[in-house]
Structure formats: C-alpha cells, structure tokens
Amino acid sequence: MKNSLLLFIAFLAFISCSKHQGEKNVAITGIDSTLRPGDDFFKYVNGKWYDSVPIPASQAGVGAGMFMNYPQRMRLQGILDSISQSKNSAGSIAQKVGDFYASGMDTVTIDKRGYTPIKPLLAKIEAISDVPSLMNFVVNEVKVDNSSIIGFGVLPDDKNSSMNIAQVYQTGIGLPDKDYYFKSDSSTVAIQKSYKKYLAALFQQTGSNAKEAIKNANLVYDIDKQLAVSHKTKVELRDVLANYNKMAVTDLVKRHPNIGWTTFLNNLGTKTDSINVCQPAYYDALNKLLKTIPIANWKIYLKANSLERYADDLSKPFVDASFEYTKVLSGQAVQKSRGEIMANVLDNYLGDALGELYVKKYFSEDAKKRMLILVNNLQKAYAKRIDKLEWMSQSTKQKAKEKLAAMTKKIGYPDKWKDYSNVQIARNTYFENVVSAATVAYQFQLAKLGKPVGKSEWYTTVPTVTAYNNPTANEIVFPAGILQPPYFDNNADDALNYGGIGMVIGHEMTHTFDDQGAQYDKDGNLKNWWTKEDYAKFKSRIQQVINLYSTYTVLGNLHINGEMTVGENTADIAGIAVAYDAFKMTEEGKGNTKIDGFTPDQRFFISIAKIWRVKMKDEFLRLLINNNPHSPPNWRVNGPLMNTTPFYDAFNVQPKDKMFLPKKDRITIW
Known part of the structure; x- marks a missing residue:
C-alpha cells in the first residue's frame, strides 16, 4: 500500500474514413425507451444492464474500463495454466513464466513456510x-x-x-x-x-x-x-x-x-x-x-x-489480513481466485513475457492496421479543429499543430520485448521469485540513469485494458488489451468504432493539450509555447470545466473534485468532439441510414455510453471519487455530452430535459 504509483494518463487517435471490408452491423440492445435520452443518457443506454447485472463477489465492480481486466486475467490464466504444465527448457521465457505461476499456485508450500x-x-x-x-x-x-x-x-x-x-x-x-x-x-x-x-x-x-x-x-x-x-x-x-x-x-x-x-x-x-x-x-x-x-x-x-x-x-493468514483491509476500502466481498491473483502477479513482474504470449493468441494484425488508420484520421480531424478555434491566435495554432503532428503512436505491443534473462525462477520458492523479479525491475530502471530516453519503452503491459499519454515523449499508447469490444470491433460499423475507440483516441490526444499536457512542447519538454493572451484564454476555459464538474454529485451529496479531475474531464469533452468530427468524414457519418432504428449519429453517441458501462460497489466508487483523476462512469457520459451540441440534435434534447445546458454555457476548448 505504501508504494507510490507513477501514472501516465493516456492519449489516443482515430478511425477509418471508409467502410472496412467484411464489415458487419453490431446490434444495439438494452436501450430503455421509456426514458428521455436528455434526462440521463447513461441510464437510457445502460440502465437495464445496470439494474440486472450482478457484481462478481471477487470484484469491486463489473463492466467496461478497468473491470474488463477481470476477463483479461481469465485469458491470461488460461495461458499460464497451459504453459505451467508443459515441459520447458531451463532458462527459457516459458520456463520462467510457467514456474513462477506454478510456485504461486502452490499454496500448500506457501502456507507451510508461514x-x-x-x-x-x-x-x-x-x-x-x-x-x-x-x-x-x-x-x-x-x-x-x-x-x-x-x-x-x-x-x-x-x-x-x-x-x-x-x-x-x-x-x-x-x-x-x-x-x-x-x-x-x-x-x-x-x-x-x-x-x-x-x-x-x-x-x-x-x-x-x-x-x-x-x-x-x-x-x-x-x-x-x-x-x-x-x-x-x-x-x-x-x-x-x-x-x-x-x-x-x-x-x-x-x-x-x-x-x-x-x-x-x-x-x-x-x-x-x-x-x-x-x-x-x-x-x-x-x-x-x-x-x-x-x-x-x-x-x-x-x-x-x-x-x-x-x-x-x-501464507494465508497474511493474505486474509490484507484482504480484510481491501474489503473495507473497495467493497469487494470475497477474495479473488488464486489463479486470477497469479495472473496479475505475472502481468506485473514478467509483463512483456506474458504479453508476447497474449498477442500470439488473442491479437489480430488486422486490428492493429485499422487502429492506425483511425488514429491518423483523428489526428487530421484534430488539426482542422485547431484551425477553427476562435479564441486562439494564428501563431499558437501553428505551434499546437506542430505538436500534434510530432505525436508518436504506439499500437498493440512494443517493437522490442523486455529481457528477463536475469530473473531467477524456481518452482517451489514463490517469495524468492517475487524478490528476484522485483530486483531485476529495479536494475532495469537504474540502467537508464544518465542515458538517452529509450523511445521504444512502454509503461503498461500489453493485455491491460487501458491507454495512456506520455507527455515527455509526446506519445499516445494503445495496448492490445483495449482493442476489443466495446471499445473496438474490427467487424463493427464506423459509428460504433468512432464512438468507442475513437472517443478514447480523441481523449488521449487531448491530454497533450489539457491543463498539464499543454505545458509541454512538441519535443516533450516542460517549456512554454503559448502567447500570454492565448494561455490566459485557455486557463479560463479550463476553469469552466472545473466549475461545471464540481457541481456534479455522487452517492448523495459527495461532489466530484473538479480540480483533481479537470484533465480527464477536458479530455472527455474534447475527445468526443474530435471523434465526432472524424466520424462525419466517413461514408456512414455523411449519410442518414438507420441501423436497428437508430441514425448514424445516434449509434455514435450510444457507443460512447456503452464504453463507460460500469457498475461498482459504493465503497469502490467512494474510493474512486477521493483518489482517481477520472470522473465516475455516468459523468464520463453525461458530463461531456451536455457540452456536445450534435448530441442535442441527435436526440432532440430540449430545455426541459435534465441534461440541457444553454448553448452559451456549453464548453468548447479544442
């Protein structure tokens, strides 16, 4: 609990301008047509699911986002079960991964050692x-x-x-x-x-x-x-x-x-x-x-x-004591299975080795290619939005576009996997395996001191459902883990993909221009590139985001911390805007053909609501509100959509609706 975590918060790009060969229409189900979309769009799209889905006893929540890492760990566990039962040559990655996993699954020996x-x-x-x-x-x-x-x-x-x-x-x-x-x-x-x-x-x-x-x-x-x-x-x-x-x-x-x-x-x-x-x-x-x-x-x-x-x-008494504290913090009812725990441990300590095995089994190269098209298209749409900004001077616009153009995109998995040859793993010494892996991780970090930054390094593991922006490298990273439904579906129509992974890409791109990212130049240096007047206008718009989100409440009268969440909220608002612009460049976006009774624009916004389809324990929600820079899932949907005029047009949102904001009060930053 005492280890501070250094988090880089992500930044993504955008989707295909043409129909993908072999594309299928993915059905939209679960809409609660008894509700007005403009009253609570999150509930309109997700309410039926939310009211009926159980939270697994071993988890603090269920659904998309971070909770998709639960089924991911089941996939990893399947890989680990198989490899740990195989005969692997000494010193090989398979031996290290398989024996590390087997040592952690051997709770009889672990408990005997106390x-x-x-x-x-x-x-x-x-x-x-x-x-x-x-x-x-x-x-x-x-x-x-x-x-x-x-x-x-x-x-x-x-x-x-x-x-x-x-x-x-x-x-x-x-x-x-x-x-x-x-x-x-x-x-x-x-x-x-x-x-x-x-x-x-x-x-x-x-x-x-x-x-x-x-x-x-x-x-x-x-x-x-x-x-x-x-x-x-x-x-x-x-x-x-x-x-x-x-x-x-x-x-x-x-x-x-x-x-x-x-x-x-x-x-x-x-x-x-x-x-x-x-x-x-x-x-x-x-x-x-x-x-x-x-x-x-x-x-x-x-x-x-x-x-x-x-x-x-x-041993078990220590694990049980740790869980009793975790239970109060998160509301998780029972301990995770030993297999899930060990999948997470291996992902932490031998992440690239496990990631390489995951990619071979679960990640499509076609998905990587289509994702790159999406990112590139969103990048183009972002540049056009910068050109149209009324509040920014031409000189600052040029700097912003130069920074946008210099952005590095990493998709799927790294070009080079980490070397774990110095990690010593034995099948019957789990504790010592942990220490050895941690020691090598430190040595890897120390070896970088005073040396040029390696451009190929990733700060997350490949199977993780996440994305991040690294401001010092001016890069956005999308591991294979997030490139799956509901975020990305290689067989889905553009509306769903632009509303899903397109929104995430736009979100991550915007981190380059949020309250923190905007202070770094195109080379990733903490260096001012703004005119004094433009930066003052930018800060005033950032303050609007802080003020608006500070009014939103969760769990009764607990307010979102607008200052702590401003970067993520800014990225959500702009991310949807740029994803929508990119979507309107596609054939589907230009048309008005309905699928499942919904227009292309409606499917786009429904997809946004689905990627934040999450239900969590009250304890975990309170933990998130107090510590996480992201707003709760319902406000990641309703908050930015309240500031998105095309959403009003798509669902005929009226002044009487609870989500309605007068046009003059809708926030536009990028």
Whole structure:
C-alpha cells in the first residue's frame, strides 16, 4: 500500500474514413425507451444492464474500463495454466513464466513456510541501531521495489526530455492519500480503523501478543500521519512546474544531513550530480523526523512497511489480513481466485513475457492496421479543429499543430520485448521469485540513469485494458488489451468504432493539450509555447470545466473534485468532439441510414455510453471519487455530452430535459 504509483494518463487517435471490408452491423440492445435520452443518457443506454447485472463477489465492480481486466486475467490464466504444465527448457521465457505461476499456485508450500521467507528481512530491521544503518536498510529495499520512506525512480527530465534523470517523490503512508488521516466522516473513520486493525494483525502473525500488536499499529499510524502532513494533495500534484525541482546532490546533502544523500546514492549504485525532488516538503519533513522519532519506533514502522509490502506473498493468514483491509476500502466481498491473483502477479513482474504470449493468441494484425488508420484520421480531424478555434491566435495554432503532428503512436505491443534473462525462477520458492523479479525491475530502471530516453519503452503491459499519454515523449499508447469490444470491433460499423475507440483516441490526444499536457512542447519538454493572451484564454476555459464538474454529485451529496479531475474531464469533452468530427468524414457519418432504428449519429453517441458501462460497489466508487483523476462512469457520459451540441440534435434534447445546458454555457476548448 505504501508504494507510490507513477501514472501516465493516456492519449489516443482515430478511425477509418471508409467502410472496412467484411464489415458487419453490431446490434444495439438494452436501450430503455421509456426514458428521455436528455434526462440521463447513461441510464437510457445502460440502465437495464445496470439494474440486472450482478457484481462478481471477487470484484469491486463489473463492466467496461478497468473491470474488463477481470476477463483479461481469465485469458491470461488460461495461458499460464497451459504453459505451467508443459515441459520447458531451463532458462527459457516459458520456463520462467510457467514456474513462477506454478510456485504461486502452490499454496500448500506457501502456507507451510508461514512467514519464514521474510524473517531475514525482519532480522535486518531489528539490527538497525542508528539513522545511518536505518537509511542503509531503506536503500536496500529500494533495490527490490519497496519505496518505504524514499520513493526513487529514473524517468525523463521534464525540461530535457531526451535524457533520463534520478527522481524522488513523496511516499511513506499506508492509507490511499493524506486526506484519509485528517477527515472525520464515518466512511473515512471506518477505513482508518480497518487499516490499524490490519497493521495489528500483521504484528500478531509475526509473534506479538494482541496488546503489543495494537500498540505497535497505533505507533505506525502516528508516524504515517506525521509523514502525511508534508504530502501534497492530489490537486497540488497536478501542478507539473511545482513538481519539478532539480537540485544538486551537494545542495541536498547540506539540506538533508540526516538522509545522507551521497551515501544513499552510492549504496543504490547511482552516479549522478543532481536529483529532481518532486515534493521537497516531504523530504524536508523526513529529514527532521529521522531525528525526532526514536530509532526503536522507526524499526517498528519499517517492520510494518515490509509486512505490508509482502503480505500477499506470504501464507494465508497474511493474505486474509490484507484482504480484510481491501474489503473495507473497495467493497469487494470475497477474495479473488488464486489463479486470477497469479495472473496479475505475472502481468506485473514478467509483463512483456506474458504479453508476447497474449498477442500470439488473442491479437489480430488486422486490428492493429485499422487502429492506425483511425488514429491518423483523428489526428487530421484534430488539426482542422485547431484551425477553427476562435479564441486562439494564428501563431499558437501553428505551434499546437506542430505538436500534434510530432505525436508518436504506439499500437498493440512494443517493437522490442523486455529481457528477463536475469530473473531467477524456481518452482517451489514463490517469495524468492517475487524478490528476484522485483530486483531485476529495479536494475532495469537504474540502467537508464544518465542515458538517452529509450523511445521504444512502454509503461503498461500489453493485455491491460487501458491507454495512456506520455507527455515527455509526446506519445499516445494503445495496448492490445483495449482493442476489443466495446471499445473496438474490427467487424463493427464506423459509428460504433468512432464512438468507442475513437472517443478514447480523441481523449488521449487531448491530454497533450489539457491543463498539464499543454505545458509541454512538441519535443516533450516542460517549456512554454503559448502567447500570454492565448494561455490566459485557455486557463479560463479550463476553469469552466472545473466549475461545471464540481457541481456534479455522487452517492448523495459527495461532489466530484473538479480540480483533481479537470484533465480527464477536458479530455472527455474534447475527445468526443474530435471523434465526432472524424466520424462525419466517413461514408456512414455523411449519410442518414438507420441501423436497428437508430441514425448514424445516434449509434455514435450510444457507443460512447456503452464504453463507460460500469457498475461498482459504493465503497469502490467512494474510493474512486477521493483518489482517481477520472470522473465516475455516468459523468464520463453525461458530463461531456451536455457540452456536445450534435448530441442535442441527435436526440432532440430540449430545455426541459435534465441534461440541457444553454448553448452559451456549453464548453468548447479544442
């Protein structure tokens, strides 16, 4: 729970201008014709499904988006079941993947070992005697992908995007965000209690009595909270300039004598004269706390951190304790099957190896070719929209189009797969397999330090249902996982594909021009390319998005955080607009032939609603509202469509309808 995640949020392109050979009409079903489309379009399209579909007990939700990764993991599990039962030559990818999976499926051996695998690590913590030895332990954990109190990574320099630099970011807390430590509403208090209960259970499983375990849990929580004070909020983390603080190591040594940056970097195996300290306030606070918090307390904290990091890799009592906390956070009723868990583990640790096997079995090269046509067409439509902007000057339009034209598109799978030859896998040592894979992942990252950025690297695995935009590379990425219904269907008519994957492509493209992406130039550098007047106009339109979405409510009176979600909401609004323009370039889009009783435009907008067809537990929805930069699924449909005039025309939306916004109030940015 304490590992901070670096997320790149995606950016896509667009669809075919001509009918695809062999195209079929995909039927639209489940429409609730008793409802007015302009009152709640999400419910009009998805209501019957939503009211009847059950959420699997092992999941926090069902439907499209992230929840499509559940059936994806079933596919991966099928691959893994097969390969783990085959005879594979030693050292081959098949052997590593198959034996890693088999070791994790062998719960009898895992349970028999109890917490024996982690005892050497706990002994190292017990041997800590002062701050230098504490920091030595911390750096050794960084080497196995455990951030503990220092979050370290190697990423492109925001102001020199062709080179990789060392970066550190805030970390150290167990709850999802700093606000969880300071809110007092009943839902948050329940999560706080569950987290403390989880910590106490971990201590009890490693030998503490109940009283001592509770005491230790409260101590860890208190340190967490002291660290959380210095954290930036999720809204503050959106300020890309404020999160760029490249500092000389010599200056950091003076600023943070207790952290001991020179020794830390030497032990890490890095050679660098500077670090980007993304959130300096955290490291200022950590430097002080290393002295004010007794070493004995830090040792208890680090034990908890290590147990949290590896709880799901140990015996059943640890896995059960972890799940009890997950259940309160997400509302998930029962644990996932061991096969699904292991499919996810392999996807995390040997993702390219598993992705290569997935592509061979499930991904069509025809789909890749058609997807590239879609992306290219959306790119053309976007350029035309930029030309027509009334609020932007000609000089800024030219810069925007240059950035759009320079965009790199990655579709399906990488040109080069990662090398896992250094990962050591044995069939009966699951815990050690995890550590070996994590160690190699760190070595892969460290090897990039001070070197040119590799243009072929992907930051997601191929089977994952996602897409992302990487601003420092000015690239948009669409893995094979998302190139399936309801997003993309190689046999579907253009209306459905433009409304589905076309909207996603337009969404991802717009991330290049949202409140964050707009601050990067065509080469991926954090560098202004706007006139002062145009940027002021752009910011005023961004504020309109913030203001509008802040009025939307979920779960009673819980509001969407308009500031935290502004990038995604901007991308949704513009993504639909550019996808629609691209659709109108196709033969179907130019015509008015009905299919299943719906016009081409109606099918386009229905497809948009279907790709966000999601139902989730209230607990998970609350978690999403508080932490995720995306709006809830219903507002990813209704919110942007309220600002899309062709939607009003397609479904005859009138002033009396609940989704109606006067034309002057509809937001257009791109």
